[in-house]
Amino acid sequence: MERQWPDEALDFETGVRGALQRAGGVELARRAEAAPAVRASVVKPILDELGILDLDLSGGETEAAATALAMSAAGAFVCPWPLVQQLAVPRALRGEVDAVYLRDGAVRRAEHLDIAGRAAALDLVTREAQALRVLEAPALNGNHRAVSPMPLDPFGVRCELASESFDLAGLIGAHVVLAAFWTVGALGSARELATQHARDRHQFGRRIADFGAVQWHLSDIALAQEGLWELASFSLARLIDQTLTSADALALQYLMLDSAQKVFSHAHQVLAAIGLCDEHDLTVLERHVQPLLRRPCGITRTVGLLAEEVACSGFDNLYPIPAAVPV
Amino acid sequence: MTFQDTPGVRGLRERIRSMIHSELTPEFLRAFVSSDEWQRQATAFCKRLASERLLTFAWSQEYGGAGASKWEQTALREEFWASHEPRGAQYMGVNWVGPVIMHFGSDAQKHRHLSEIAAGEEVWCQGFSEPEVGSDLASLQLTATRQADGSFRASGQKIWTSYAALANWCFLATRTSRGSSKHQGITIFLVPMDRVGISVRPIDSIIGKNHLNEVFFDDVVLHKDEILGELDKGWDVIDVVLKHERVGIARYARSDKILADLWSSVQAASGPGSSELRAAHARELVHSRVARLLSYRTLVSTENGDMPTQPSVARIASTLLDQRVAEVAMEVVGADGVDSSEDAALGGWVEDAWRYARSSTIASGTTEIQRLLASRAMVDQV
Numbered sequence: 001m002e003r004q005w006p007d008e009a010l011d012f013e014t015g016v017r018g019a020l021q022r023a024g025g026v027e028l029a030r031r032a033e034a035a036p037a038v039r040a041s042v043v044k045p046i047l048d049e050l051g052i053l054d055l056d057l058s059g060g061e062t063e064a065a066a067t068a069l070a071m072s073a074a075g076a077f078v079c080p081w082p083l084v085q086q087l088a089v090p091r092a093l094r095g096e097v098d099a100v101y102l103r104d105g106a107v108r109r110a111e112h113l114d115i116a117g118r119a120a121a122l123d124l125v126t127r128e129a130q131a132l133r134v135l136e137a138p139a140l141n142g143n144h145r146a147v148s149p150m151p152l153d154p155f156g157v158r159c160e161l162a163s164e165s166f167d168l169a170g171l172i173g174a175h176v177v178l179a180a181f182w183t184v185g186a187l188g189s190a191r192e193l194a195t196q197h198a199r200d201r202h203q204f205g206r207r208i209a210d211f212g213a214v215q216w217h218l219s220d221i222a223l224a225q226e227g228l229w230e231l232a233s234f235s236l237a238r239l240i241d242q243t244l245t246s247a248d249a250l251a252l253q254y255l256m257l258d259s260a261q262k263v264f265s266h267a268h269q270v271l272a273a274i275g276l277c278d279e280h281d282l283t284v285l286e287r288h289v290q291p292l293l294r295r296p297c298g299i300t301r302t303v304g305l306l307a308e309e310v311a312c313s314g315f316d317n318l319y320p321i322p323a324a325v326p327v
Numbered sequence: 328m329t330f331q332d333t334p335g336v337r338g339l340r341e342r343i344r345s346m347i348h349s350e351l352t353p354e355f356l357r358a359f360v361s362s363d364e365w366q367r368q369a370t371a372f373c374k375r376l377a378s379e380r381l382l383t384f385a386w387s388q389e390y391g392g393a394g395a396s397k398w399e400q401t402a403l404r405e406e407f408w409a410s411h412e413p414r415g416a417q418y419m420g421v422n423w424v425g426p427v428i429m430h431f432g433s434d435a436q437k438h439r440h441l442s443e444i445a446a447g448e449e450v451w452c453q454g455f456s457e458p459e460v461g462s463d464l465a466s467l468q469l470t471a472t473r474q475a476d477g478s479f480r481a482s483g484q485k486i487w488t489s490y491a492a493l494a495n496w497c498f499l500a501t502r503t504s505r506g507s508s509k510h511q512g513i514t515i516f517l518v519p520m521d522r523v524g525i526s527v528r529p530i531d532s533i534i535g536k537n538h539l540n541e542v543f544f545d546d547v548v549l550h551k552d553e554i555l556g557e558l559d560k561g562w563d564v565i566d567v568v569l570k571h572e573r574v575g576i577a578r579y580a581r582s583d584k585i586l587a588d589l590w591s592s593v594q595a596a597s598g599p600g601s602s603e604l605r606a607a608h609a610r611e612l613v614h615s616r617v618a619r620l621l622s623y624r625t626l627v628s629t630e631n632g633d634m635p636t637q638p639s640v641a642r643i644a645s646t647l648l649d650q651r652v653a654e655v656a657m658e659v660v661g662a663d664g665v666d667s668s669e670d671a672a673l674g675g676w677v678e679d680a681w682r683y684a685r686s687s688t689i690a691s692g693t694t695e696i697q698r699l700l701a702s703r704a705m706v707d708q709v
Contacts, residue, residue, distance in 0.1 A: 002329050003330075003623070003624070003627055191705075195705045195706060195708075198702075198706055199706045207706075209702065209703075209706040212695075212699075214702070215698055215699055215702035215703070216698055216702075218701070218702035218705050218706070219639070219640070219643065219697070219698035219699075219701040219702045219705075222636050222640050222701050222702075222705060223640050223643055223644060223701075226621065226624075226636070226637070226640050227614075227617040227620075227621060227640075227644060230617060230620035230621055230624060231613070231616065231617050231620060233620075234330050234616070234620055237329055237330050238330075241329070241331075251612070251613040251616065254609075254610070254613055255613055255617065258610075300606070303606045303609055303610055304602065304606060306606075306609045306613070307602070307605040307606050307608070307609040310609055310612065311594060311605070315609075315612050317583050317586070317587070317612060317615055317616055317619075318405060318409070318579075318580055318583040318584075318615075318619060319409065319583045319584045319586070319587035319588075320587065321586075321587060321590050321612065322590075
């Protein structure tokens with residue numbers, strides 16, 4: 001068992017984190033929400049400079065690790081660019097397809113679709129992929145209005161499925177792994193905000209971190225965020241080894257949803273009213289990560305799909321659940 | 328980066344599983360049991376392990392072990408916990424008493440105890456908790472008073488002492504002086520349980536026989552050469568004990584095995600509630616995997632000195648998992664959940680598994696203490 005990240009990948013993550021921090025961190029997401037053109041005019045050049053968009057998750061262990069860690073660093077600031085969707089597409093397929101979104105049946109909206117290039121929506125169940133067609137004029141040049149007036153879907157674009165189909169069935173695992181790293185990065189930021197507030201905020205003559213109820217919230221945040229990090233890393237290793245199963249991917253998708261729900265709800269309780277304000281990073285992190293969490297489906301549906309997949313293909317734990325015997 | 332067992336570790340797992348199934352009766356394996364017959368099985372199993380240097384597998388060869396790697400030790404712990412810890416009362420001696428004696432013991436103490444533990448001959452109990460001292464261990468009150476001849480006299484009470492009635496040795500924490508802080512003035516003694524003045528009263532409990540006892544010390548003579556480490560500096564020893572304890576129990580392995588054992592019943596469930604049951608089972612499969620990964624991370628970080636939240640987070644994940652999985656098991660067997668007879672659903676083991684899980688968030692440091700440690704580490708980490 002070898003858990004060490006490659007040094008090159010760690011260095012790359014540090015570079016991404018530093019560059020996005022210098023560009024404003026979460027403020028960049030806030031600016032892009034107010035003026036969507038910021039994505040093309042400010043965010044894209046930073047990503048180009050870093051070389052993130054050239055990364056390939058299927059490009060070997062070091063490159064895959066760099067991709068995952070870069071995703072976590074970008075997620076920490078909810079970087080306003082469809083990085084998960086674009087990097088889920090292997091380099092060899094880019095040009096034919098620039099971004100892949102997951103769907104569960106019909107599709108009505110997709111985040112950043114206006115800047116994603118040629119995009120396809122891949123069905124989580126049928127594994128069929130079809131092109132996505134934008135139904136609204138892109139807001140690339142709009143400096144004074146949001147792409148979407150919806151707080152939980154700030155870069156959502158109305159769209160529909162087109163007739164063109166693609167063979168992208170193998171990309172579900174890549175999408176889920178990248179989404180999990182993106183999310184765990186955002187959860188890490190929420191954790192830092194909650195921890196810092198618990199340390200700095202004093203009530204009744206004590207810092208609130210000294211109250212048992214607050215300690216309870218903090219430990220639940222750590223449990224959820226660190227658990228997701230571990231499962232995402234485990235899943236990445238399986239993706240690299242090409243042993244990631246559909247059940248593994250659904251397990252990670254479920255934990256991503258579960259952990260996000262827990263971390264944000266506990267962080268809000270620690271931060272109380274200040275955490276609800278748009279000027280506070282917590283609420284921006286939570287709102288901007290929602291599209292990735294809520295699409296293509298929620299926890300109950302995801303767990304249902306997982307249970308079906310386990311029954312069919314088994315689950316590889318210490319004591320494995322066997323795959324069903326073909327009739 | 329890989330999370331796969333090496334071929335050597337895989338082979339070890341197969342060897343242990345085979346040994347467990349050949350040496351122990353199915354009745355033993357169905358539950359955490361403590362009858363005299365099953366204690367005899369555990370003792371015999373420990374001797375078999377000792378004969379193959381598997382009892383003290385992790386120890387160096389110098390002390391009768393096999394010098395196993397970290398991951399081999401982990402596999403061994405997992406396999407034993409998944410099969411209801413067939414080392415019985417001896418797991419404490421192997422997991423932490425021996426290693427702590429190696430760390431702090433005199434040559435005479437090492438010579439006296441390590442070979443006996445390695446041979447499966449010594450059963451230990453831990454004399455830590457007291458009636459007024461639970462989580463706040465440093466406030467312990469059992470007093471050992473120094474005598475003119477250099478020996479000590481101990482009087483007081485310990486409680487919740489697992490396996491005290493079976494043990495031949497006690498790892499006893501005493502108060503030998505009152506320092507400026509409660510962590511000072513504690514001394515550890517290694518005391519034979521047949522010493523005059525020691526008496527044990529078993530406490531019946533929901534988790535079964537032998538798990539909880541009271542131990543009374545009535546003017547018990549303790550010798551100077553029974554001190555482990557330095558006089559009044561026993562907290563240093565306890566600190567190392569607690570670190571060993573936190574990584575010594577692979578509870579998630581037990582949960583993992585239970586989820587596998589439930590599978591055919593979960594799969595066969597039909598009618599109202601069956602899809603919810605399958606969903607609950609699927610969720611815990613994921614959390615079981617996560618608890619295992621968090622524990623593995625702790626093993627690595629203990630060596631590297633990484634994030635201090637890790638042992639507590641791993642422990643919280645495993646103990647909460649234990650109880651949730653026991654609840655899923657209860658849901659699977661329905662009304663038979665209270666029936667421990669062999670003709671009950673799944674042979675009646677669910678009843679025992681559920682009762683035993685009740686202690687997982689309390690034993691070896693409550694969940695609340697783990698939460699306190701985790702949150703404190705987060706807040707103090709700048």
